[in-house]
Amino acid sequence: MRLRDRTALITGAASGIGRAIAVSLARRGCHLALADVNEAGLAETASLVRSGSLLVTEHRLDVSDRDAIAKFPAEIAAAHPRVDLLVNNAGVAVGGTFEQVSEADFDWLLSINFFGVVRMTRSFLPVLKRSDDARIVNLSSVFGLVAPPGQAAYVASKFAVRGFSESLRHELEGTTVGVTVVHPGGVATSIAKNARVPGGHDADEVERRRAAFDKHLRLPAALAGETIVLGVEARKPRVLVGKDAIALSVVERVAPVSYWKLLGRAMRD
Structure with a gap:
């Protein structure tokens, strides 16, 4: 896919992977519509990518x-004459087991991580179909491949994104719109730090768990963004980001039921 002079709409563009995708696309001459609830972060992203030759706009949007x-x-449409690339990247996390996470927090996470993807796709699919070469890029996760304990809400949303994306890709075969689903592994972003935590938990225990999770977030966001954009250029239906994501996808295929007996021990080490 040739990205120069195309226009990409990116949600969750204020930081992390969304910002990194924006930087990689701008480097290829792609115009950008950046969306997020964090207006200060959007301004920072825009300052990184804006140049005289690119149209870069900032939009406050709550995908829930x-x-x-x-x-x-x-x-x-008032800012850009076309949209060729929709990147559904916005996402949040909630720590805790299914029994610990409240119904309100579970619904809040799904409203962003899954229904935000579905509603953005529904709203922009007619726009994308007017392009001669368009693509929808949906961010799942390595937890859309494997399902660890203590992540029931997040896992549910990311498996849902994966299934939705794969079915949509089959439905859109033969049209000008392709679909890529992305499974990042441990990317160094602030998602763990910003995760909601169920009430009533000891503060020291919460920080210990966050630190344990953070040690697996090693891949620089810039490398993740570049990997994703390379996958888009190659029209890949699935992009695995990081060696850990590649390894986990193999383990899950080999042992689709019992994989956690192996992975659980490795993650505790």
Whole structure:
């Protein structure tokens, strides 16, 4: 896929993988519509990618807001004549087992991680179909391949993104719109630090768990963003980001039921 002079809409663009994708796309001459709830972070991303030859716009958007998403194509159309690439990257995390996570927190996570993806796709698919070469890029996770304990809400959302993306890809075969689902491994972002934690937990224990999780987040976000954009250019249906994601995908295929007996020990080490 040739990205120069295309236009990409990226959610969750204020930091982390979303920002890294924006930087990689800008380097290829792709115009950008950057969306996030974090306006200060959006401004920082825009300052990194803006140049005289690129049209870069910033848009405050809460992807859990159904009405805001329904109105968003009109806002983007007022700023950009076309959209060729939709990157559904916005995501959040909630720590805790299924019994520990409240129904409200579970619903909040799904409203962003899954229904945000579905609603953005529904709103922008007609726009993308007007392009001669378009793509939807949905961010799942390595936890859309394997399902560790203590991540029931997050895992549910990321497996849902994976299934939705694969079915949509089959439905859109023969059209000008392709679909890529991305499974990042341990990327060095602030998602663990910003995760919601169920009430009533000891603060020291919460920090210990966050530190234990953080040690697996090693891959620089810039490398993750470049890997994803390379996958888009190659029209890959699935992009595994990081050696850990590649290894986990193999383990899951070899032992689809019993993989956690092996992985659980490795993650504790």
